[in-house]
Structure formats: structure tokens, C-alpha cells
Amino acid sequence: MTLAPAGRHPSGSEAAGAAPERSAPGATRIASLQSPFVRMTVTAMLPLLLFSFWLVATLGRNEQEAFRRGLGETARAAAIAVQKELGTHVGALEVLAEFPALDRGDIVAFRAEAGRVVESQRRRHWRAIVLAEPSGQQVLNTQHPPGTPLPTTRDLTSFREVLASGRPTVRDLFLGPETRQFEFGVRVPVERGGELRYVLTALVGTDAIAGVIAALRLPDSWVAAVLDRSRIIVARSRNADQFIGKPPTARFVAATREGDEGTFTDDTIEGQAVEAAYSRVPGTGWSVGLGAPVAPMAASRRTSLLLLGGAGLLILGVGVGLAALTGRRVSRSIASISAAARALGRGEPLHLAPSGLAEVDGAGRAVMEAADLLRDREEALRRARGDAVRSADRLRHVQAVTETALAARPGSEILGEMLTRVRKALGGNTATLLLVDEAGHHLVPVYSDGLEEEIDKGVRIPLEAGVVGRIADSPHGLIIPDLTGEAVVSPVLGARVRSLLGVPLRSRARLIGALHVGTAQPHTFTREDLDLLRLLADRAVLVIERTRLQETERLAREEAESSSRTKDEFLAVLSHELRTPLNAVYGWARMLQSRRLGEAETTRALDAIVRNADVQVQLIDDLLDVSRIVAGKMRLDVGEVFLDAVIEAALDAVRPAADARDILLQTFLDPQAGPVSGDPARLQQVVWNLLMNAVKFTPRGGRVEVHLRRASPHMEITVTDTGQGIPAAMLPVIFERFRQVDSSTTRTVGGLGVGLSLVRHLVELHGGSVGAESAGEGQGATFTVQLPLAAPRALALRNESRDQAAEGAGPRPPGSGLRGIRTLVIDDDRDALDLISVILAGAGADVRTCVSAAEGLALWREWRPDVLLSDIQMPGEDGYSLIRRVRAAERDAGPRVPAIALTAYGRAEDRTRALSAGFSMHLPKPVDPAELVSVVASLAGRGE
Secondary structure, three states, rough: OOOOOHHHHHHOHHHHHHHHHHHHHHHHHHHHHHHHHHHHHHHHHHHHHHHHHHHHHHHHHHHHHHHHHHHHHHHHHHHHHHHHHHHHHHHHHHHHHOOHHHHHOOOHHHHHHHHHHHHHHHHHEEEEEEEOOOOOOEEEEEEOOOOOOOOOOOOOHHHHHHHHHHHOEEEEEEEEEOOOOOEEEEEEEEEEEOOEEEEEEEEEOOHHHHHHHHHHHHHOEEEEEEEEOOOEEHHHHHHHHHHOOOOHHHHHHHHHHHOEEEEEEEEEOOOOOOEEEEEEEOOOEEEEEEEEHHHHHHHHHHHHHHHHHHHHHHHHHHHHHHHHHHHHHHHHHHHHHHHHHHHHHHHOOOOOOOOOOOOHHHHHHHHHHHHHHHHHHHHHHHHHHHHHHHHHHHHHHHHHHHHHHHHOHHHHEEEEEEHHHHHHHHOEEEEEEEEEOOOEEEEEEEEEOOOOOOOOOOOOOOOHHHHHHHHHOOOOOOOEEOOOOOOOOOOOOOOOOOOEEEEOOOOEEEEEEEEEEOOOOOOOHHHHHHHHHHHHHHHHHHHHHHHHHHHHHHHHHHHHHHHHHHHHHHHHHHHHHHHHHHHHHHHHHHHHHHHHOHHHHHHHHHHHHHHHHHHHHHHHHHHHHHHHHOOOOOOOOOEEEEEHHHHHHHHHHHHHOOOOOOEEEEEEOOOOOOOOEOHHHHHHHHHHHHHHHHHHHHOOOOOEEEEEEOOEEEEEEEEEOOOOOOOHHHHHHHOOOOOOOOOOOOOOOOOOOOOOHHHHHHHOOOOOOOEEEEOOOOOOOOEEEEOOOOOOOOOHHHHHHHHHHHHOOOOOOOOOOOOOOOOEEEEOOHHHHHHHHHHHHHHOOOEEEHHHHHHHHHHHHHHHHEEEEEEEOOOOOHHHHEEEEEEHHOOOOOOOOOOOEEEOOOOOOHHHHHHHHHHOOEEOOOOOHHHHHHHHHHHHOOOO
16 A cells, blocks of 8 residues: 655546555455454353353253252142041041950941941041951951951051051052952051950042042142052042052152152153152151143243343344444444443443444444343343242241141140241231131131230131131132221231231131231232242141141040040949849859758748849849930830829839838828829839939938929929938039949949939930939938929829829739640750740640750741740851741741740840841840740730
8 A cells, every 4th residue: 555745645647546546445444344343243242142041041940949849848748648648547447446345356346336437437438447366367347248258368568567566557559359449458456455456457448548639739730649658559630540550650669769758850651741759658658749740841941042042143133234234434433332342341331422323323222232131131130039039038938837837746836836937938017827616607816926915815706707707718818908998807907907918728628717917018919929828828727637636636535545444444333233143143042952941041042032133134124224325216105194103103112122221211292293294114213213322322210202393384303312412523423324423342332323324314305304412421412303294184184094004003914824835945045945944834834945946947847836935046047037937937838826036135126126027026034934924825815
């Protein structure tokens, strides 16, 4: 390149000729300006793009880690829920294991109770109860009818665990042979006297575990599964019918063997890629697994990266294009742009003066936009870091609440700590927990955090009232930004609370309470806050349910212990009361057998035997009456009754005992007393029990008074004695079954403690009431019975009613002789057979005897008796089967023979069953000889 000398200007021709020569250097300068500009643009934009890609990738990884932690927490909560469900089944089975029938080996009674338990646990999907001996042989299976052969236990692994540890265990999933459906077993040991007697198993359907999964309310795209110890699927939230009873993926099985919990990436059985988490169910060997699809998260990250890359490339292309287009015009403003670029690189404020050239100004604006984009990215990074810190803080609070919920401490302490953490996690000034009362109509505040004063726990808030009612009625909770103008009905809300966030507390879709967090200043709660509060509320529900379960178990244990003590005391008293008269009967009978007694001693022996046998019959009758009352099968023959006649009859029955103890019986009967509506025999039983109780506890030479008076609208019977009285502590429970003032071995008065219980139940069946009063020990006692008056009737009916009652209470006419009547007696007890034979033969009957149903049926066919008497319980074939075969044979061969069921089964249902089977009459043992002769004569005379 040649320059003109100084002070010299080229001529026009020279200038014209020089122009082509300058064009080449000019193009070189433009090219040299374009290249640095392009390099500057690329250099400025490329780090920004790389930093943005790194930032998006880092945030994605943090989000994925936070999601995995949350997934693991949810899996742990699900495992706790499964543990709680299995614990509920174990608790119910342990209560059944304490049933008293197992103490005496009464499998029939235990089977009835087990059947009732299975029915009551249908909602928990119980299918059967199995009772097995330590050898594995089943002795009871509610799926098999009584009497059918039962198999031995097939799953000996869990069975032997119970035998070895003496603790409950859970059987793995199996296909029920009877139901052909998948089910699992819960086993508990049955110990008596420190020895393992049985293993009790409940067979439970998988729907019980499926219900726990459903209660988690997981998103529809998630999948949850519960596995037993053999890694077989017990329940699954999706495609359960297809995969229950099958193993999960190999990756899941391998992961669960590495520890009690963890997270990993896997594919579901259907082939869907998921983020997976598992947690071991404590104490069972079972596991819970959760899977959340990774496709939405991966797609979100890919979209962010693509958008960011596209935007970066677009900006980069624009910058390069502008540099190429404006390279010829930036010579005068390149310094300004270069300075701006250097300032951008240093992060300093940009000062770009307008160049007047659209291209240069566009490049400047691009630099400015790049600076704005960088600031936006930095702000986004700052917000992302803040969100990450808040998320970590919330997760820390969730973890702390979960750990608090799992703490083995009293529920009151745990709930107080949890409430404080809930308030802090949501940044509230107050937090309150309210629970539904027992009636289910009000919410009662039980805990509050953040308030200066204590809450009034006696306040009861109607469920439908104000903000609290809206929270309880909402399906997922409420966000109330401003409480101004709201109908606030709560002892812990008022002018101090401006914004509120609340959720209902539900357990198995049942409302149990509400939880709300408030702020003193207006605050905008978000849906994420509501989701977090619901998550924390679920933890609170676990603690509440666990606390209630512990309380229920405690009360059940105390009740069982009290029942066991009462049972032991009753059995001891019953043994004494049965053995005492039996000792007299046995001793005098052996003396009579020795034939060494004189005539006077023989009479004395017979009187003692009859008297003590009557005592045993009365004891048995009282026990049967108690059984009928408990079962609700007591029946009354109701009519119009004049109580003075009932009292006189009871006095006649009690007078010999009173005379023997030199006790004065005094009566004060209102002659104008009206009638009552009732059963005369049962009312006489009431008065007799009260009189006998008074005579029993009154010392020799004392006095017993009976008062009858009209106290409209009732008739009142009062029995007062001068006996030993009743302690004040016993008055509230004196009418309970088997309750006695003194049940020790040194007591002076016998009895089972059922007489007053019978009095109360019989009086209540008549629509009346009974009470007891006593000034204390040694001050006597007063019992008062009130019975409602019957409708008015003419007084003339009084004498007629008395005559009829006297006639009905008189002795039976003696039975006619049995001469010529052929009687067939069947009983496997030789002594009973000999007694009946002697009674009937003594009355003139022609008697033949058999010791089995088969022998009796053969003799009936050959001999054709006039009357048949048969026991019910006999080995091989019982009396029910015998009479059915007799009645079936009679349809083809002859008239119907009268048949008597003479048995020790004396309940009302036993009578009904005997008559339904075909017997003509039911007579409970022991039977009076005269009554037996009369009944046989009567049946033979009818010629059935």
C-alpha cells in the first residue's frame, strides 16, 4: 500500500486510478472487523449457554433427589400402615385366644365363638379361623363343618416360628384350598399355665392389605405393591387380579435384600420405567414398594434443555448475522461495542452510545439483551436455590414429624411435638388440633401451639358450624386468605388470625378431627402448603389411631384380666357349692350301701340325700336361668297377678329354713293392693330369692320383714332383715352376676352369687326396678322391688284368682299304675338305667333296657313297646338319631310309639331340639320318680 507524500494531494486521474487499488485493503479491513465481532459475539454467548445447560441439569438432579426422598418417606408411611393393619388382626386374634372355653378344651363352644368373630371381622376380610395343636394337626377350622376330618397345617415355616418364639407371626400368601382365592394367615400362640397349647390362625383375604394401599391416595400414575417374606405380591394398586401371587421384578427383589429401605430405578412388571422405593414392614419380613413413572420428569427436563438450546442457538445466530451485516458500518462504533463487551464480561453496567446505524445499534441491543438474559438467569438461579432451601427445610420438618410419629412415647407428648413442627413447617403463628367427640357431632380442641393462653378443652364445636365446620366438611382441605367476614366458630380463632389453612383428619374415610394453621397477618398459602399439611395430617392420624388402639388394647386387657379373675373365683365357689351337697349325698349313700345303719339313721340318711340333691338341682336351675337371661331367651307366662298370694307362697317355701334358724318372719300386706301384670312363678322366684337371701345372712334369733304396699303407679315389695348388712363398696355391684360380699375360703354363708342377679333381671323383664340399701356392716339390709300396676279390674276377680292359683300350686294327683305297659329304656349309663328300671318296674310296668341306640332300635322292632325312654348323649349314635330312625320306620310299619327324651340337657333349646327330632316329651335329669311314673302313664293312655 502506497501513501502520498505529505502536503501533496493526488490529482483527479490519480484518484480515479487509485480507487481500485484501495478497494482491496478496504475489503481486508471490513473482513478484519467482522471476524473479531463474530468471535466476540460467540465468545460472549457460548459461556452463557453452557452455564444455562449446567444449571438446568443441576436443578433436574436436585429435583430428582428430592422426589426420591419423598418417595422413600411415602413407602415408609405405607409400611407403617401395613404394620398397623396386621397388628389390628393380631390384636383381634389374641383377644379370641383368651376365650375361656380353651381352658377346659371345649372346642364346640370355642368354635361358636370363633364363628361369631369371623362374622364380626368380615369387614376386615377374615375368611376363617383355624386352631391347631403344636404337632400341626388342626382341631378346628371354621371352613369345615363340625365332625369332618381336618388336615394338618401345610405351612410349617410360620407355624414353627410361633412354636419357637411364642410370639405372633404372619404367614406368607397362599391359595386357599376351600375358597380358591389368595389369602394370608396371622398366627398367635395360645398358652395356658406357661405351656403352648395351640396355635390360632386367622385366614385373611388380600383385600385387607389392598384397602391399606387404597387409603394412601397415591396418584393414578403410581404403582404400589405389598410383598410377603417370599417376595410374592400380596396386594397391588394396579392390575391386582393379574399379578397377585406372582413375584416382582428381579431388580426389585435384589434391592430389597440390600437393606430395610431404599430407592432405585427399575421397570414395572408391565415394562414402565419408574423411580422405585421400598420399605420393610417392621416385625413381619414383608415389604412395601412404590413406583412413580420417570417419563414425565425426563420429558420435562428434555423440554427445558431443548428450549434453552434453541433459544441460545437463536441468539447466537442473530448475533453472528448482525456482526456480518454491520461489519462495514461499525468502524466508528467498534470501540464502544468492544467496551460494552468487556463490561459485559466483567459483569459491570453497560453504557452503549447510539451509533446512528441500525445494524450497530441492533448489535448493541443484542449485547444489552444478553446482559438482561444473564440477569434473569441469575435471578432464576437465586429463586431456584431459595426454593431448594425451602423444600429441604420442609422435607426436614416432614422427616422430623414422621420420626416423632414413630416414637414409642405416649400419644399426648407426640401430638404436642408434631403440632409445633407443623406450625413451623408452614410458617404459621398458630396451629390447632381438634378431634371428633364420642357422639360424632362436635369437634373438641385437644392441642394448640403458638397461643399465649391455654385452650379450653371443654368447648364443643358443632361439626357444621363456621370455618371449622367447613374444614371438616371439605374433601381435601381449605385455604382461606382472609377471615374477615367469615362466621368463625372456634375457641382458638378470632381477630388475631387473618389467614387460615386447614385439612380434615380422616381414618379409613371416617372423619376423626381437623387440623388448621393460621397467621396473624394476611398470608397467601399455596397448594403446595395444602399438600404438605395433608401429608403432616396423615402422620397425625397414624399417632391418633395408634394411641386409640393402645387405649383399646389396655381396656380390653384389663377387662379380660377382670373377667379371668371373676371366672376363677366363680369356678372355685361353684366347685365348693357343688361338692358340699355332693359330699353329703355320696357319704350317706356309701353308708346305706354298707347296710350298717339303723332305721332312724336310714331315715336321716335319705332325708339328707334328698335335701342335698334338691340343693344341687336349685343351683343348676339358677345357672340355667342366668344362661337364658344372658342369651335373651327367658320367656314369661304373663297374666294378672295379686302379689299377696305370691308373697304367701314364697313365705311357705322359706318358713322351714327360717324356723330352723329361729328367725321371725313378719308380713305387712296392704289389703287394697292392686294386681300387676306378670308371670306368677317368676315373681314368686323373685320374692323367694330375696327371702332366702335375708334368711341366709340373718343370724339366729333375728327378724325378716316383708312389706307390700301400693305406691302409685307401682306396687312395692320391701324385704328387710336384721342381718350382717352390706358394705358400702358392694352396694353398686350387689346385683351383678357372681358378685359376693365374701368369696374367701373362710366365708360363713354359701352360694354362687346369682340369686340377686336373677332378681334384678326378672324384675326388669316385668318392667320394674329393684334396689338395695344398708347402713353398713351389722346394720341389716333392705331390698325394694317396684312393679308397675296392671289395668284396673273388679275386686271380685281377686278371690277367683287366688282359688285358681291355689289349685294350680297344689300337689299333682298321683299317676295311674303302669301294670301291663311295656316300656323300653335306653341309656349308656348303667346306674341311670338301673334307677329308671326300678322306678318303672315298681309301678308295675314291663321294663326292658338297652345300653346303645343300635341295640334299642333292634329291640323296638322285635318287641314293639308301648312307651320308649331314651337318653340323648350316647357313644356311637345319639338319641336324636335313634328317634329319627324310629319315626322313619313307623311310616311303613305300625302306629307311632310315645317317646320321652330323658336327658341331662335341660335348656329350653334342648327341649325344642328334642321335640323337633320326634320325641313326644322332654324330661331333664334328675327327675322325680312320681313325676316319671305319671308322665309314662299319661303317654301310654293317649296311645300315640
